[in-house]
Amino acid sequence: MEAFIYDAVRTPRGRGKKDGSLHDITPIQLATQMLEAVRDRTAINTADVDDVILGCVTPVGEQGAVIGRAAVLNADYAETTAGMQINRFCASGLEAVNLAAAKVISGEADFAIGGGVESMSRVPMGSDGGALAMDPAVNWKTYFAPQGIGADLIATKFGFSRTDVDAYAVESQKRAAHAWGEGRFARSVVPVKDVIGLIALDHDEHMRPDADMQSLGALKPAFTGIGEDMPGFDAVALLKYPEIERINHVHHAGNSSGIVDGAAAILIGNKAMGEKYGLKPRARIKAMASIGSEPTIMLTGPEFVAGKLLKKSGMAKTDIDLWELNEAFAAVVLRYMQALDLDHADVNVNGGAIAMGHPLGATGAMILGIALEELERSGKGTALVNLCIGAGMGTGAIIERV
Amino acid sequence: MTTIQFETDADGIATLTIDVPGQSMNVIGAEFIADLSAAIDRITGEEAIKGAVIRSGKDSGFMGGMDLKALPAMLAPGPDGKADMASIFDKVFVLNALFRRLETRGKPIACAIEGTCIGGGFELALACHYRVVGDSSKTQLGLPEIMIGLFPGGGGSQRLPRITGVQTALIYMLQGKLFRPAEAAMLKVVDAVVPQGSATDAAKAWVKANPDSSIQPWDRKDFKFPGGAGGFNPAFIQTFIGAVPMTMKQTQRTMNAPIALLSAVYEGAQLPFDRAIRIESKYFAKVVSHPQARNMIRTLFVNKQAAERGARRPKGEPKAPTTKLAMLGAGMMGAGIATVSAQAGIDVVLLDRDMASAEKGKAHAESVLSKRLGKGMTPEKLAATLARITPTTDFADLAGADFVIEAVFEDRAIKAEATQKTEAVLGADTIFGSNTSTLPITGLAQAWSKAENFIGVHFFSPVEKMPLVEIIVGEKTGPEAIAKALDFVAQIKKTPIVVHDSRGFYTSRCFGTYVQEGAELVAEGVTPALIENAGKQLGMPVGPLAVSDEVSIELGYKVMKAAKADLGDAYKHQASDDVMAKMVELGRLGRKNGKGYYDYPEDGKKLLWPGLTGEFPPAATQPSVDDVRERLLYRQLIECARCFEEGVLATPEDGDVGAVFGWGFAPSTGGPFSHMDTVGITHIVKTLDRLAQTHGDRFAPTQQLRDMAARGVLFYDEAVQKAA
DSSP states (O other), rough: OOOOEEEEEEEEEEEESTTTTHHHOOOOHHHHHHHHHHHHHHHHHHHGEEEEEEOOOOOOOTTTHHHHHHHHTTOOOOOTEEEEEEEBBBTTTHHHHHHHHHHHHSSOOEEEEEEEEEEEETTTTTOOOOOHHHHHHHHHEEEEHHHHHHHHHHHHTTOOHHHHHHHHHHHHHHHHHHHHHHTTTTTOOOOOOOOOOOOEHHHHHOTTOOOHHHHHHHHHOOOIIIIISSSSSSHHHHHHHHTSSSSSOOOOOOBBBBEEEEEEEEEEEEEHHHHHTOOOOOOOEEEEEEEEETTTOOOOOOHHHHHHHHHHHHGGGGOEEEEEEEOOOOHHHHHHHHHHHHOGBBSSOOOHHHHHOOOOOTHHHHHHHHHHHHHHHHHOOOOEEEEEETTEEEEEEEEEEO | SSEEEEEETTTSSEEEEEEEEOOOOBBBOHHHHHHHHHHHHHHHHHOOOOOEEEESSSEEEEEEBOOOGHHHHHHHEEETTTHHHHHHHHHHHHHHHHHHHHHHHHSSSEEEEOEEEEEEHHHHHHHEEEEEEETTTTOOOOOOGGGTTTTOOHHHHHHHHHHHHHHHHHHHHHHHHOHHHHHHHHHSSSSSETTTHHHHHHHHHHHOOOTTSOOOOGTTTTTHHHHHSSTTTTHHHHHHHHHHHHHOOOOOOOOSSSHHHHHHHHTTTTTTTTHHHHHHHHHHHHTTSHHHHHHIIIIIIIIHHHHHHHTTSTTTTOOOOOOOOEEOOOOOHHHHHHHHHTTTEEEEEESSSSSSHHHHHHHHHHHHHHHBTTBOOOOOHHHHHHHHEEEEEEEGGTTSSEEEEEOOOOOOOHHHHHHHHHHHOOOTEEEEEOOOOSSOHHHGGGGGGGGGGEEEEEOSSTTTTOOEEEEOOOTTOOOOHHHHHHHHHTTTEEEEEEOOOTTTHHHHHHHHHHHHHOOOOOOOTOOOHHHHHHHHHOSSOOOHHHHHHHHHHHHHHHHHHHHHHHHHHGGOOOOHHHHHHHHTTTTBBBBGTTTEEOOOOSSSSSOOOOOHHHHHOOOSSSOOOHHHHHHHHHHHHHHHHHHHHHBSSOOOHHHHHHHHHOOOOOOTTTTTHHHHHHHHHHHHHHHHHHHHHHHHHGGGHHHHHHHHHHHHTTTHHHHHHOOO
16 A cells, blocks of 8 residues: 655744743644644544654653644544654654554555654753663763764764855755745645634744854854863764764854754545545655664764665665755755765755754654655655654655655 | 670760771771671660760771772682672672661661771761761771772762762762862761861760661651752753763773763662662672772782882891982982972982082972972971972082982983992992983993992882882892882882883883884874874873873984994884884974974864874775774783793783883773783784784784793783792
């Protein structure tokens, strides 16, 4: 059986701070409103939705206790629709979609929704602890270092200067501003409403379209302190990468993904469901893959996922029209383009998380939707969507317009 | 009971006075454990006893730690020859169970601490309900086990965090940092500080006044972990997320104990106390049963102490302390030796060719010692110490000196002149020590009429900080000279090793191979960063290129040229010679002139000189860090083995202590000889053969190593030592 995308929605992304427009919207509200939008836009009977899978990276507090099922109930879906929450760190949103697709392909589900939610302003990143960093034995065994150190290590090892990463960030801002200006996200962005139905946010508010080399150049590198001084994560990285003398700390808030709030949902179904409701499939899920990679440098997984996806789908690099890679850090994308020899003109054409933000659990589903909308706008056929992941992983998917 | 004197007074307060026979400091051995156990039974069983005070009967202090010499018995392998973890755990847990019993008998126990209270002794104190310490500048408390490859395994890793909070406890335990009494009181590690000598009375008074204070804080229902603990406590989590990389940075992952300690605290802090101490004992069993612990304890503690107590002192030689030292040469070494001698109460005549140099040497002492003002140094003490140093240019002023150390320029003629001028004043019966680091002693001894009184006394720079002194016995050096030199080293509280004459003696010769192999790797086009990081990952304090800069590339170059001149055709040319020559030619002499393998920017950290890869282009294929590390290690090992075979070293103890304290040879190994024994001589020979085939004869194993491998004997086997 094949899995098709019938709808894709996302919230606009609110600054993940106390002054962010979505800070007073609970994460369950963000998720609920996305499920409502999918239902209302497609006019499906939710009794045909077998499962709702939501990615969430910090599933504690108000994001805890299976927020997927909570959202199903809160959105007045049929009681028979199951719900779950999964966590694959930054790729959770895409992994949720891949799982939904797998359920459809296997015949377990007719309709399944994959998506994600993260209110980073309300449930701070890292507040779920975890053995990787906090259990000394595991930390020791895995040479744990935070993502920023990995990103700076990528820049050092693969030769990206501060100018390179800043230039990438400026371009991301430009592309995002241009895309918003042209209304390229119109089909997928669903404004978030507050408890009395007023619009809380209808655009990505993290963007800094006026960022330039000079303004970014003024920012201090964010990871020099924890790298070189206390507690000294650079030394951990150099134990694994002894050919490097010193890590060049190039990343800062301006060339890294923004901390934001948001949610997304993708409706996946089989062919029969589309016919039942007269819905035109927008794309086919052509291939899905996840992979583990070296955990200390952490963020180099995407190039290997891309290889795995192409191999599994029997496609060549040239068969991919559009490349979407989450902009966790500028160097991650620069390394991806370097490793796969990609033209920046085909990669993240509408900007990415450096400009618009990275609501951890939701991003994967968001960028899948963005790629889909871009394929439709530009009349292109295939997109490879990909995310780097904490602890050294990557998750990706290839979609193909029908 | 042989180790504890048990008395009960009219108030029903029992006094347990610990006095372990045959030991200068109380230590925990099997007898003490049995005695304390019996004492706990009496305290529990006799209704008349209301509580107890534990104190020491020794002036040397309260108590040290475990009797480490008893450790090997604890680790006796099981019937299959392998470590039997179940039985090791049982043996390790004995102390935990004992201390646990002490604190849960329902009767208040107070600990009266006078003087040193460390390791297991401090863990005993922590298991008491009240700790009072007599105030003295010499009193130190704490848990320094980490310094010798262990961690607190008698409940210390569980009780200290429950008193100070996890973060503070880890800072002290990970660094082996000790508490001064006031510091201990501030952190509530002790309950009270009283005037020196009155701790026992204070302890008794507390027991009398607090008959019901017999429950430890961690056994109370309302116990709150100070600072919090557990997986939902952000401070607790952050402490470990920070402590692990810091430990990795410091140890380069060479040590077993620090990470075991972190796990024991992390896991134990989240458990009820009775389960927490079991976790501690499990991690302790893991650490103590690893050869690393045995090797580190043997070299860093047992043999270091043995050396300091005169293990190598010739038998029957009368004590010969130095009262007045004739110090020839007031340069960096001379000034340093003068400083530590004056500190030890020895009068020093500090002689140099001109008065300005001699005065400069004394000024060095003043600058070094005044930095310690407020840290145990008083203005009066400083003045008295400096007054012992008399700068001069006149050899006649040496009169009355009973020991000479020469640290003049490394040139045979200059040294000979100074030697003869000294003999003219003091006579040839005085013992003459030369601080040469490169020139064979036997040759230098010719300038002194009685060669039996001439000896090498090799210090390391900076003298004030470096713990080792290498005593070099020349061909004719007699026992009286050895005794005199060793007594002097004991006076200045340094650690001696005794070696026989050889080019570079033992330490310089073997340390030199580390530097040379670094240069060999440079010559082959190995990435400089890889060379440096491999050296650090080996457990050396710094990489070979960095240390080469520190001691000066030029010095290495000069030593190499001198060896070439002396040996003539016998000298074997090495690629490292060309690297040093090139660096000297380029004026990159080392740190001293601000450029060597590294650049030394005034406003930042040193960085490898980018031009190095221009002079020695990187090879297309780079070796793995393991390969580089192996070369840096085995190049040193083979030189150490040669020293043993040639008789430069008489014992592996000297070799290991000298390596670790002399040039910082990976302390985690316990020294080169412990390392070779641990991995097995057969493996060593096999590896050396392989390295010799790929990289040249400098790695070729010695005949003795082959014989040892064939016979299955180790360096620390007595038979080999006697044969040697």
